[in-house]
Amino acid sequence: MPASLVSGLSLDRLTRISPYFNEHYVQPGKLSGFAALVARHGEIVWADAQGLMDIERNRPMQRDNLFRIYSMTKPVTSIAMMQLYEQGKFLLNDPVHKYIPSWRNLRVYKSGRYPDFETEPATTTMTIRDLMTHTSGLTYGFTERTEVDAAYRQLKLDGSSILTLDKLVERLAELPLEFSPGTAWNYSVSTDVLGYLVQQLSGQSLADYFDEHIFRPLAMTDTGFQVRPDQQDRFAACYLRQPGDTLKLQDDPERSKYLKHPRFLSGGGGLVSTIDDYHRFAQALCQGGAFQGQRIIGRKTLEFMRRNHLPDNQDLPALSIGGFTETPYQGSGFGLGFSVKTDVAKSQTIGSEGEFGWGGLASTSFFVDPQEDLVVIFMTQLIPSSSYPLRQELRALVYGALV
Template sequence: MSDSAIIAGMHTDRLNRIATHIDQAYLQPGKLPGALTLVARRGEICFLHAQGLMDVERNKPVQRDTLFRVYSMTKPMTSLALMQMYEQGRFLLDDPVHKYIPSWANLRVYKAGVHPQFMTTPAQRPMTIRDLLTHQSGLTYGFMNRTNVDAAYRALKLDGGAGLTLEKLVDELSRLPLEFSPGSAWNYSVSTDVVGYLVQVLSGMTLEEYFAEHIFKPLGMQDTFFTVPADKIERFAACYQYQPGDTFSLQDDPQQSVFTRSHGYLSGGGGLVSTVDDYYRFAQALASGGEFQGERIIGRKTLEFMRLNHLPNNQDLPAVSVGAFSETPYEGSGFGLGFSVKTDVAKSHTNGSVGEYGWGGMASTNFFIDPVEDLMMIFMTQLIPSSTYQIRQELRAIINGAIVD
């Protein structure tokens, strides 16, 4: 590649700033173990660069085929899986969830107390499927460490403890109070795990089987799974935990990881392991209006519907959010059916376009698709928590700065 080639209207010199920035700002100071960045425009990969280590302890470099825990980047796939059934007329978005999960018919809202002695009040209206897809359900995550309700999730190990299954999650949640009445606020939560459960109920397949048949197989995704096969563990990255002083320590050894053993919990909210090329196939299907290489997984109009802002009165996240944790900066972003949606570029403080959508994962992975520029990025690394550094916004600045037509 020449020093100043133009690929799909992007200046390669300017894209190469990504590698320089990651190396100088993150790898050399020891803030990140390694990274793999893909940028594509108009269906063409313009930049793909692996740098640093996927396994520091074993001195293994990041490769193009490295397997990463994508955690919450599972959510768009799970949401799309459910919307595939919406296209078949199997449910409506305003259907009450208890139509499909009868034990949820009388969910109540937290008022006071601690688990198991909660005082509750009735919900103002039933939870709907749209509430689950948009995180307006009133559910939460145990790791929020914010309320007495999420403390109950932690006590019951509902974020993925040993022995948890989707059936057990749904059963336990039927007895716990909601944080707020459905539709009245936004809170990042296990909602998408429940969406995965609904996929199972409506399809009669496990979530693993459903993904394989209706998303992975049509798109040619051969490296995405809930459990890493034994013959692929060598390609599986280690995961690291941020430590004060801008360093990190081993959080999950790939040779002993729960992701390498069949664990029974098919988490539609955060359970998948994937490669940059597999995730690109999925993201490019979204960017192309629902199809990739002649295989359609969702209708164009359904996808357009999913990437609208579904928050009340087109508000952004700060206006409706009760918790301060998510995989995207809040300002100038709303939420659609499975991903965040940029509603106001200036307010977001980050270069981009109105309508840009995407999501990230707990180990700092991230993707976005900009329909205005027909542009996408997939960023892979393995550092928990995702809020440690502002790298996602920095990458957007560099990538948008490389557009020359």
């Protein structure tokens, strides 16, 4: 094999990634910096870090920097939940009210404003699968689309210093759903509710459960809900995109809430991680549930999770209400915890059918292509994730390197 070829990937072509993102994003000041990693056949073929982790202090980005991964927490929570499924702790078609009795008589929004909502009974019962596929009827406050999500904002249900998982579940019982469960797709706090269920079913806090059953087995020593004192000098700053494609500091790494252990353990978006740590998790998913001899999920369970679980095998545009940019909608369905590519041509982005992954609010992303035995991780810290087509451009560069 030529020296420039590793695991069927051209290194000459992979090394285009850094100059491309440097020229188009880092140098013009659209991104502070980034770290990225490409692995194939279980081997890390290429990894790099460019730009700055902290513009204000002029600190260079390093491969081992810690990033707020936001919604890339969701696949971790989903794996945790399915570990408990494998132990017979629940069934996917179980009604959620079996575990949260106050959710027995959930209603659907008709009209009005919080707290004076007019509602009607839901025509279906919310199941655990509805939570795992975002077809639950719940929403997010930051979507700013409806009177229901306005109530989420008013009650600070997307996370606040006083919120806990118990309080979230209690408050949600009092609010109407956007639609009857199973009838539409809407990105939501569903995975935070799954985090609550992981605690109820396991008898452990979400942080302790993750540590014992996922992070320690995979030697993910840099991933958690808090940036420890020994990690603080590696914690990247987070930025907000401003008009004119400039950056404004959104979260100072030396004053961040992540420096303290949170009261609200967000299974939907609370973790920090590194490209190498998250690679260990994604590589386990690529290898049928195990990494370096440590199995975190059964092979058949994982196969089941990465099928499209949307009704009648529909893709996201067919079922989605409102706009959302974490993943290209066309040609993508949703499995139990991540998006799943169902039609490559329809998606208008290069890839393989059966590929799965997800991204986070601060423009981080990952995907696993089982067909090509390929894992790609990209980390930066820019809100919102819809600012630039980073994921599509990265795919073109990575897949162009396959020989």
